[in-house]
Amino acid sequence: MLEQLLPFLTASVLLTLSPGPDIIYVLVQGMTNGWRHGFVTALGLVTGIVVHTTLVAFGVSAVIQRSDSIFLAVKVLGAAYLFYLAYMVYKGDSTIQMSTGGVIKRTYTSLFKQGLLMNVLNPKVAIFFLAFFPGFLWEPEGNTVLQFYILGFLFMLQALLIFSMVAVLSGRISRYLTSHRNSGAVFKWVQVLVFLGIGLFILF
Numbered sequence: 001m002l003e004q005l006l007p008f009l010t011a012s013v014l015l016t017l018s019p020g021p022d023i024i025y026v027l028v029q030g031m032t033n034g035w036r037h038g039f040v041t042a043l044g045l046v047t048g049i050v051v052h053t054t055l056v057a058f059g060v061s062a063v064i065q066r067s068d069s070i071f072l073a074v075k076v077l078g079a080a081y082l083f084y085l086a087y088m089v090y091k092g093d094s095t096i097q098m099s100t101g102g103v104i105k106r107t108y109t110s111l112f113k114q115g116l117l118m119n120v121l122n123p124k125v126a127i128f129f130l131a132f133f134p135g136f137l138w139e140p141e142g143n144t145v146l147q148f149y150i151l152g153f154l155f156m157l158q159a160l161l162i163f164s165m166v167a168v169l170s171g172r173i174s175r176y177l178t179s180h181r182n183s184g185a186v187f188k189w190v191q192v193l194v195f196l197g198i199g200l201f202i203l204f
Contacts, residue, residue, distance in 0.1 A: 004138040005154065007201060011132075012155050014194045016162045019187050022118070026163045030170030033105050038167025040108045044115020046160045051120045052129045053152030060134050061144040071140065078131030079199040085128075086195035094188040135202030 016023065022045050030038030064071045106114070119125060137147050166173060177183055 001138045004136045008136040008151060009154060009158060011194060011198050011201075012158050013162065014190060016159045017187075018191045018194070019184070023163065023166055025115075025118070026166050027170050027173060029111065030167040031174050035167045035170065037105070037108070037111055038170055039164055040111045041115045042160060042163030042167060044112040044117075045119045045163065046156050047112075048116050048119025048125070049152060049156045049159070052126050053133075053148060053155075055126060056129045056133050057145045057148035057152070060130065061148065064140055064144050068140075071134070074130075075134050075202050078134060079202045081127065081131040082195045082199035082202070086192045086199070089188060089191045089195065092188070094184040132198065135198070 026038045026042050026045070029041045060071075060074060063074060133148055133151050136151055137144060139147065
């Protein structure tokens with residue numbers, strides 16, 4: 001079990017630290033409206049993970065029960081998708097887009113709802129979870145629904161902790177990114193290596 005959970009947590013942390021739209025949105029809210037607004041935004045984003053975890057848990061579990069070969073195909077396709085993401089990051093721009101212009105100060109309830117909808121309505125998150133989670137099951141013949149929820153809870157926990165730290169330290173982080181123009185390139189290559197590493201782990 002630990003042989004699967006430790007790599008899963010490591011990969012999850014590295015992925016969450018990568019400058020994607022979610023963490024940038026938390027950072028911008030923290031910079032412009034204060035850390036509490038960033039934290040509530042993070043809560044909404046993380047809560048959305050429950051929906052994607054549920055879809056993957058029951059959908060993939062049904063596949064596992066039908067055929068081991070189909071489950072293997074799901075993992076191979078998942079690895080291929082991760083390799084595709086690595087390629088897209090490699091071909092993409094390394095500039096971190098972080099604009100605070102026009103950011104409206106919203107209520108906590110509004111921010112939570114917006115963060116939740118940003119996550120739930122993003123089909124890329126669902127596809128990524130479908131590619132990411134199955135490769136870290138430690139007992140495919142056991143209760144896979146429970147295992148998926150454990151993985152989902154761990155992903156939520158680490159994401160909330162990291163997003164919360166970003167909200168609290170938003171001022172310092174923004175100053176660092178502004179003064180270190182090459183940080184985007186570093187994050188870009190970290191993303192490429194993480195996607196490739198997860199894909200290889202799932203395959204082998």
